[in-house]
Amino acid sequence: MDYEKQKRFIVNLIYCGLILLLVTITIRYALGLVSPFLAAFLIAYILKIPAEWISEKTKLSYKMIAMLLVLLFYSTAGILIALLGIKLVMVTVDMVMALPSIYTNQIEPAFGYIFKGIERTVSHMDAALVKTLNGLFSQFVQSVGELVTSLSVRIVEELTGYASLLPGMFFKILLMIISTFFIAADYDLMVEFITRQLPHKTVGLLWQIKEFMVDTLFVYIRSYALIMAITFVELSIGLTMIRVSNAILIALAISVFDILPVLGTGGIMLPWMMIAAIQGNGTLAMGLLLVYLVITVIRNILEPKIVGSQIGLHPIVALLSMFVGAELFGIMGMISFPIFFSLLRHLNDTNTIKLYK
Numbered sequence: 255m256d257y258e259k260q261k262r263f264i265v266n267l268i269y270c271g272l273i274l275l276l277v278t279i280t281i282r283y284a285l286g287l288v289s290p291f292l293a294a295f296l297i298a299y300i301l302k303i304p305a306e307w308i309s310e311k312t313k314l315s316y317k318m319i320a321m322l323l324v325l326l327f328y329s330t331a332g333i334l335i336a337l338l339g340i341k342l343v344m345v346t347v348d349m350v351m352a353l354p355s356i357y358t359n360q361i362e363p364a365f366g367y368i369f370k371g372i373e374r375t376v377s378h379m380d381a382a383l384v385k386t387l388n389g390l391f392s393q394f395v396q397s398v399g400e401l402v403t404s405l406s407v408r409i410v411e412e413l414t415g416y417a418s419l420l421p422g423m424f425f426k427i428l429l430m431i432i433s434t435f436f437i438a439a440d441y442d443l444m445v446e447f448i449t450r451q452l453p454h455k456t457v458g459l460l461w462q463i464k465e466f467m468v469d470t471l472f473v474y475i476r477s478y479a480l481i482m483a484i485t486f487v488e489l490s491i492g493l494t495m496i497r498v499s500n501a502i503l504i505a506l507a508i509s510v511f512d513i514l515p516v517l518g519t520g521g522i523m524l525p526w527m528m529i530a531a532i533q534g535n536g537t538l539a540m541g542l543l544l545v546y547l548v549i550t551v552i553r554n555i556l557e558p559k560i561v562g563s564q565i566g567l568h569p570i571v572a573l574l575s576m577f578v579g580a581e582l583f584g585i586m587g588m589i590s591f592p593i594f595f596s597l598l599r600h601l602n603d604t605n606t607i608k609l610y611k
Contacts, residue, residue: 291433294431305320305438320438324435463597466600488549488552489509496538496545519549558573575592
């Protein structure tokens with residue numbers, strides 16, 4: 255009996271390992287190849303509900319309404335993305351070009367002010383040390399200046415490298431747009447064809463997963479909207495208390511930026527704090543540091559609890575899934591892994607699959 259249990263355990267372990275390997279390979283390699291078609295299918299699915307409603311109310315052809323909605327969707331999205339992209343490129347180029355000037359006019363004088371204070375302090379102790387400090391300061395200023403210049407050149411090179419990817423990206427976008435028109439026109443026909451090729455049990459499982467994923471996705475969006483609102487309130491209060499002008503608008507911009515997992519609040523507040531410290535505004539730098547620490551602590555406490563409770567996971571499981579997902583697949587892993595674990599919990603609770611007791 256013990257031997258049979260051990261053999262069954264090894265077989266199950268190998269089976270789970272093969273499934274995990276297949277999922278990893280699919281996500282890393284195969285998903286990129288079919289991503290335009292998956293995105294087209296998702297957009298067609300989203301537009302299906304309003305297309306059916308308009309077709310029912312107007313008694314017009316569903317295909318015609320679906321094609322018009324796809325055209326309207328891509329036209330609106332294209333204009334917004336183009337305007338946002340142009341503005342982003344202009345702001346980035348202006349910032350890159352202004353880096354040497356900012357260093358010369360603001361940062362270098364701030365270094366000089368700090369050094370003079372150090373020099374006055376040291377001159378009372380050892381006058382010979384002042385000459386050594388002068389040499390070190392000159393080397394430091396020269397090194398930082400060269401670093402700023404090389405950083406500007408590096409950023410321009412990186413932007414040029416991204417520009418070289420535009421033709422391939424443009425082809426994928428064009429493929430996605432064309433596919434969306436075809437899929438939206440014959441959505442029901444394509445879904446019926448796919449379901450006919452699968453076993454009845456598999457079709458039931460897929461529909462259950464689809465319904466759960468759609469509901470969970472909206473819950474996930476609602477959870478992060480709540481986190482963004484809490485961050486906005488905290489920032490508004492904190493920035494107002496340290497007397498930052500336009501505190502509400504700045505808080506709104508940072509709270510939207512905070513949704514990005516890699517950058518977050520620190521992507522704006524830490525550079526802002528460093529610039530304030532270099533310019534000699536220690537009060538503002540200390541205030542920003544305190545606000546940032548409070549927001550970071552509260553977010554790290556609330557995020558697993560809010561996200562976990564909304565999608566039915568214990569906070570520690572939600573935190574663990576976000577950490578593992580971020581380590582394996584970056585931003586997408588951090589977002590998708592809690593949803594995946596929530597799906598497993600749902601399938602286990604409904605006895606669709608049995609993973610744990």
